[in-house]
Amino acid sequence: MKRTCFAFLSQCLLVIITLTSCSDDQTDLSPDINTPITGYWQIADGDINGDGAIQGIVVHNDETVSEWLYTGETANPYQLGFKTGKWSINGNHYEMQLPISNGTYYNVTVAGNNDRTMYLAYKGKTSVVPFYKLTSLPGNGNEMISELEGMKMSGYTMADFTGYWELDNGNGTGFYIDDEGNISDLICIYGVEKYYSVKYHSAEVILNGNSCVISSLGTQWMVYAVGSNSLLAMDRNNNSQQVEHFVKKDIPDVMMRADEIMKAPVPAELLGKWETIHYTHMINGENVTDIDILNGDEWNKQFYHTLAFSENHKINKWDRFGSQLYDQCFMLKGDNITIAGNLTDLLFPQYNYTETWTISDKTENSMKLTREQGNTTECYTYKRK
Known part of the structure; x- marks a missing residue:
């Protein structure tokens, strides 16, 4: 599964909220802090931009907010800004801080809400376009959010990365990281039978607590999140900020034989x-x-x-x-x-x-x-x- 970082997405959400925040009138709904806003929300009933995509937010139990956009494309169904915003209670209403770019935010107020609908206000003006609560996200969105919830995004240790990780694109290319942080690249070659080309100890993991860079086959992968079986990373030199998915697999026999020879x-x-x-x-x-x-x-x-x-x-x-x-x-x-x-x-x-x-x-x-x-x-x- 491929995912995209939040920068492009959050700006789109800001544009929608800004353009639709044109009413000084109160909504038919009153703000209600006794009704939880946690869960999945979608802007309007469907495609609001006319581009075939739908989008919304996820309000998490830990007082964070994620932004999502679903295109339904086979290769890249989602664009996601995971837990890039925050929410809190202020008096009789909810408030949210949503990102504009790294380190900068804009504030919105929940002008009215119940267990099905929510209206946001920006700079005192209430959006005429409501958010509707969903029982589930489109596609495999629930699975994606659930996976991310269980992943580590900071406080990394080398033990988080040791093992064999394969790019989730079916071509069999991956890298092996040993306990000392040495990286070995494995390239799958198909001939009479499947075998691997091994680039032994081609680089070392750069680990600094809250950041980790893995160099493999000419690409510097900046880790976005890591879990027990999944690793998400972005190409450090690619401005698209596309997040690639690596899957943890059993260490190939050829890697263990390479270790045996070289050690x-x-x-x-x-x-x-x-x-x-x-x-x-x-x-x-x-x-x-x-x-x-x-x-x-x-x-x-x-x-x-x-x-x-x-x-x-x-x-x-x-x-x-x-x-x-x-x-x-x-x-x-x-x-x-x-x-x-x-x-x-x-x-x-x-x-x-x-x-x-x-x-x-x-x-x-x-x-x-x-x-x-x-x-x-x-x-x-x-x-x-």
């Missing part, structure tokens, strides 16, 4: 730079190439390269001229090192190119990496650089 400690004895000193190539167990690289001629030196392993599971490779050949990811499983272009390739080797090398010999300052492919075996000997 596995890299042995200290593997970290650092290694340079090749020997190369062996065998077919059916017989040597085809068996050369010293550093002490060899120019032909031998074509096999020279340097590897660097880092704690964040990155592996870099340079040729003998110092040009970088690749910046890739690796994972360890026993003595096996699997190398791929990125984390997603490691997670889905059936769709991507990977190489697996086995540490066949290891000392503090030397190491052999061996790879077997069919009847072919390659072996590089390295020394610590």
